[in-house]
Amino acid sequence: xxxxxxxxxxxGMTHDGSARILVINSRKIVNDMIGFHxxxxxxxxxxxxxxxxxxxxxxxxxxxGDSVTISISGDGEAGKxxxxxxxxxxxxxxxxxxxxxxxxxxxxxxxVGAAIGQGTISFVKSVGDGxxxxxxxxxxxxxxxxxxxxxxxKSEQIPTVLSLGVLVDTDYSCLxxxxxxxxxxxFPDESTVDLIERNAADLVxxxxxxxAGLDNKAIADIxxxxxxxxxxxxxxxEYKCDCGHDRMKxxxxxxxxxxxxxxxxxxxxxxxxxxxxxICRFCNTxxxxxxxxxxx
Numbered sequence: 001x002x003x004x005x006x007x008x009x010x011x012g013m014t015h016d017g018s019a020r021i022l023v024i025n026s027r028k029i030v031n032d033m034i035g036f037h038x039x040x041x042x043x044x045x046x047x048x049x050x051x052x053x054x055x056x057x058x059x060x061x062x063x064x065g066d067s068v069t070i071s072i073s074g075d076g077e078a079g080k081x082x083x084x085x086x087x088x089x090x091x092x093x094x095x096x097x098x099x100x101x102x103x104x105x106x107x108x109x110x111x112v113g114a115a116i117g118q119g120t121i122s123f124v125k126s127v128g129d130g131x132x133x134x135x136x137x138x139x140x141x142x143x144x145x146x147x148x149x150x151x152x153x154k155s156e157q158i159p160t161v162l163s164l165g166v167l168v169d170t171d172y173s174c175l176x177x178x179x180x181x182x183x184x185x186x187f188p189d190e191s192t193v194d195l196i197e198r199n200a201a202d203l204v205x206x207x208x209x210x211x212a213g214l215d216n217k218a219i220a221d222i223x224x225x226x227x228x229x230x231x232x233x234x235x236x237x238e239y240k241c242d243c244g245h246d247r248m249k250x251x252x253x254x255x256x257x258x259x260x261x262x263x264x265x266x267x268x269x270x271x272x273x274x275x276x277x278x279i280c281r282f283c284n285t286x287x288x289x290x291x292x293x294x295x296x
Contacts, residue, residue, distance in 0.1 A: 009059055009089050009235045010216035015228040018188035019196060022059065022181045023216040023223070024089075024237070026052040030166055030174040032239035033093055036283045040101035041168040042110045043078060048166035049112070049144040050083035051093040052179045055237050057148075058085025062127060069124040074142060076117025077102060084282075089237035092282040110168070116142030121151055145179075152183070159184040159193075161200045161223075165207025176211035180223050192227055199225050241283035248278045248287045252294060260294050 007028040012021045030048040033039070039047060050070060057068050064087050072081040079096025102114040118139060125133040135155040140146050145164040152160040161182040169175040180203050182196055202222050203209075209219050216234070252260065264274045274291040 007055070007237050007239075008216060009056060009237055010220055010231060011059065011233055011235070012220060012224075012229050012231040014192055014224070015230065016189050016192055017185055018192040019182055019184050021220055021223060021229065022056045023220045024052060024056050024179050025210055025216055026055060026177045026179065026237075027174050027210070029055065029091060029237065029239045030177040034172070034174060036239075036241075037093075037095060037098045039095065039098045039172075041172060042101045042112060042115045043095050043098050044168050044172070044174065045110045045166045046078055046100070046112045046115055046144065047081055047083070047093050047095045047098075048174065048177050049164040049179075050081055051085075051091045051239065052164050052166070052177060053144065053148050053162065053181070054083035054085035054093070055089045055091040056085075056179060056181045058087060058091065059089040059235060059237075061087045061125070063087065066125070066127045069126075070148070071122045071124075072116060072119065072139065072142075072144075072147070073122075074117040074119035074139060076100070076115045076119075076142065078115040078117075081116075082281075089235050090240040091237065092239060092241045094281045112144065113142035116144075118142070121147045123151060123155070161196060161203070163200075163203040163206040165205065165210070167207040167211050176207045178206055178210045178216075178219070180206060180219060182223060195225070195227050196223075199223055199227075241280060241285070243280040243283060243285060243287075245287055248280065249289055249293070252276060252278055252289065257295060264291055264294075 005028045007026050010023045054070050067086045069084045078100040081095050083093040085091045100115045102111050105111045120136050122136040137151050140150045145162045149160045149162040152158045164179040167176040267274050275288050277288045279286050
């Protein structure tokens with residue numbers, strides 16, 4: 001029987017316009033990510049949180065064709081992490097060391113903060129035809145959710161509640177994954193803000209809610225307890241890499257003829273036609289191009 005599981009995002013707004021809410025069940029996205037990158041449990045938790053957040057944030061972009069790239073550069077063993085979300089909520093991700101797996105915390109939980117270490121988190125928003133909007137802050141904890149929420153508060157002055165969770169099974173697959181993002185709108189009602197802050201305590205272990213079988217609506221109800229809100233829509237989203245033969249070729253050709261010839265000279269062709277192979281870092285697909293094709 002075919003696997004019909006889908007990743008979905010619920011989007012809503014409080015009746016008084018004080019805040020918007022997004023809830024994502026991202027288990028399918030994370031399992032697809034594991035399939036591409038063969039990540040260890042801690043690497044799965046780290047990059048899984050990144051792609052979960054990027055998918056939600058992508059759906060807040062104003063126009064089709066827009067994208068958001070979140071990158072973390074830390075001194076931990078995970079190395080660099082990148083997640084790219086688009087207007088539709090589709091997402092792709094990369095982790096420099098997919099086998100990063102430091103010892104667990106004393107409480108038995110995966111130590112994502114140790115895998116990330118100290119460093120920076122950056123956002124690049126490509127919106128419309130203008131110059132990309134770029135912002136960078138120091139990492140707060142390396143636990144991803146707190147760092148992204150802090151970025152919104154410091155760089156965009158948007159108070160944000162963000163909970164992300166990835167539960168890894170004993171076979172290294174993703175048992176449950178998802179997130180909740182709540183952002184205050186300009187001039188929110190203070191009583192609504194107080195209720196959001198109170199309810200945030202019930203979202204700390206979000207992956208357990210999904211693992212218990214709660215759907216997006218049930219989790220939104222927890223986040224919005226005692227707060228009237230409307231659901232706008234539900235989106236189907238996926239792990240989706242947009243690489244391709246022509247796109248990768250153009251990236252190599254952009255290096256210039258001199259650099260391409262230098263790389264070709266380094267190959268051991270042994271009488272065969274010289275060629276270069278490029279590997280997409282988001283899906284590990286290999287593309288091979290002959291010297292003739294590259295220099296055409």
